[in-house]
Amino acid sequence: MLSLVCAMLSCHSVRAQSSASYTLEVALDVQQHTLCSKGVIHFTNQSTRPLTELWFHLYLNAFKNNRSLFLRNPFALGRSGQTLREYGYIEVHRLQSANYGAENLWLKSSPHSPGDPDDATDISVPLPAPILPGDSVDLNIEFTSHLPPILERTGYAGSFHFAGQWFPKLAKLEPNGDFAHFAFHPNSEFYADFGNYDVQISAPSSFTLGASGKRMEEKTQKGIRTTHFVLRRAHDFAFTAWDGFQELSEKIGPVSIRLLFPPWQQANAVRSLAALRLALPYASELYGPYPYDTLTVVHPPEAGADAGGMEYPGLITTGGLWFEPYLGSRGIEAVTVHELLHQWFYGLLASNESESPFLDEGLTSYAETGVMQALFGAGSAFSGVGLDVSVAALHRANAALYAGDENIGQPARQFTGFQALGGLVYSRTATTLLTLERTWGKAKLAAALRSYTARFRFEHPTPADFISSIEQSLGVNAGQFLRTALFERGFIDLRVENIASRHKPAAQGFWTEGTAQASAHPPANEAMSKLWIGQAVVIRRGNLKLPFDVALHLENGKTERRHLDGAADSFVIDYQGASELSSVEIDPDLKIPLDQDLFNNARALAPKSPRRLLDLLLAIAQLIVLGVLP
């Protein structure tokens, strides 16, 4: 019975991965910066409805003119903030299938994206006859991709070429028969079906090629080398070619790592590799095994830096200046770990990045904070001159800048700009999950994420799937917290409103004792006892409710802790003890990094004068006054 279930699951898995497979031959012209390609797209209708049209994403057409959806904003609010110098686009010459005779289907394709005559990134192709559910079709395709100078991830810089989103890609077919198609927005990333990629790339033999997938065989003829790459169960394919690459290779567990980098970036390449040695097994343990035999890591040269910091199945790009590591920055390690972790949240889960970008970038950023903390401790982002700065702290600060402005869970196109998307999708999601981790427990959240990544491997999960996975593992309150944080502009600010402390007065005045009324006058020498009493008032602002601790610091150096459920809007904390209450601090362990203002979390009866801070500033000022010798 078990084997039957496994066989069924396996069958389902194979079907799921092969709905759009690509067999392509590509010739790179390094002078013209073009890719001439031909091949076959094998497509299976796995939906429940006959299909009368196909939808293709021509992402490269985002750079076709300056009025495309991607480029029309004159303020360059995209990721890189750069402006385009030359245009890039895809020309599809032929799309034909034996099912429909010799007709070139592309001639009837829509000329532009729906309702947008200036954009040609979302194109429909009507079919002469419908493709029935379960039926397959082989589409012969010929196209030329004109690469732009690198602007956003793809293009060329000198002889360096990076081909990302370079081929017409079928939009993801949803089970109900609708294609999840969309025009390419500067805030958005991608969404596609799983399939197999069988790609032969030809380039001058002096060029080093790196690509998604496993290198199968190479042959060289008349100065042109053709390399065959195969990638199974993936939803994209990218490659790079440059005559300046140096190469490092290493096997980490079952995975063959190949690093391509400029000669002067050797130090960064070694650091990337060291980070991968630790992070790859660590992430495989947390989120399931890495699914491919190979991982290619590309460090672009400075002129092609905009191709850096990006993920593709089986290939990641890093980035950073050659001298960064010497300044105490762990930027190269952070970007390597971040892009590696995308292999799970972008590569294996493959959520719709256009509709719910937080499911990829947000979860990846959270996972990055954990892996970097495990690898490098408190100084996971920077360590030097006596200072440690963590990736988690950077995300917290960035998240606080955009708190409550927009919903984290909204589609990419609805964000007001990439800065807001970065602050909310990357940093605030990471900080939200960090709050969940510290409040509910690290082991519990890790188990919940492990269960989520295992259950939805290759399954394109939605936000509802994610929240329900967390709810099942951590409980209803955790689920509600996530819904509020992600979809209701979740906000919390805890502050100490007031603090007081005094000797406990001896009993005096009038009160009822049994049936008789007793009275007392203040004893002359016993007005004050040796006990101290104190009180602190804490206010919670915002729609997020979380339990938290309060530390009561006493004059004798001791500390008392109180745990509050966090449900109310305000809390009165009473203290009685042998020492005077000196200060109060909410959440001393920073279990709620989402807390908007950390400096209103503490209050003291007599604030301390931070003298050492004055000395630090004085030393800096003295150095400025002295100037540099001579």
Next chain:
Amino acid sequence: MTRAERCAAAVFGFWASSLVAGLLLSLPWFSEICAQGVGRFADGELVLMREGGAYLLEMLRLGSAPVRSLVLPTVALGLVTTFIGLIPIAGLIVAVVSETGERGSIFSRACGHWFEFSVLRILTLLVQGAVILTAWLLAQRSAPLGWDIRQANALSLAVLAVAGCLLALVGCLQDLVRVLLVERSGNLSIPRLIGAGGNVVRREPFKLLAIWVVLAGVALLLTGLMGAGTFALLRDHTFATWCLQQLLFVGLILLKLLWFSSLNAAVARERYTRSV
């Protein structure tokens, strides 16, 4: 008053003036940071080092607006202290140059050079500013598409190197002119000043360069030690560590003294050569 006594007085004067100027410059920033509530925490400013710098970044985030408003007054105050600070620098040179001296003459003579030193500093700042601006404009330019990446990087590095050398050279020349101004006997016109400086540079270029490289290297090392050490000592700050910090600073001033001594020796050699 011996030369050694005069030097000690000049070093002390430099240190005391830098302490006062440093306090003037840092107090507004200190007040602003205190206003954000660092002192409310039980562990005071140590909170800034907690949780991977989360509180430090929070201070920067919350304080960004008031801190921005402090920049302009600090720049203005910095300029004022810079020009007042020319007197202790002149004092340092007077202490090196004077073969005989009377009690109290160092700073009275130093004050006499304030105007010339100010004009010199303005000229130096203008030239150094022009060098930085030019280098920045050159660095902003994208390399032509046809260029090899290594060529582009080599150009950037070359621009940086040339700019750095020019800045240092202008600084050296400024100090050389300062020494000539203090050391002059009789009238010294601008053409003569330039000629005398040129002679010194022409006759002792490699020695000057070697001395400068050694002194600048040690100075940078000490500066780095001070910067890094100060942050590190923030974790465990005591009066003793403050004293150590000030000792390092006095070490830097002594290096400055050595530098002026080397310049003075070069000028003296030049005068001797000419006289024979």
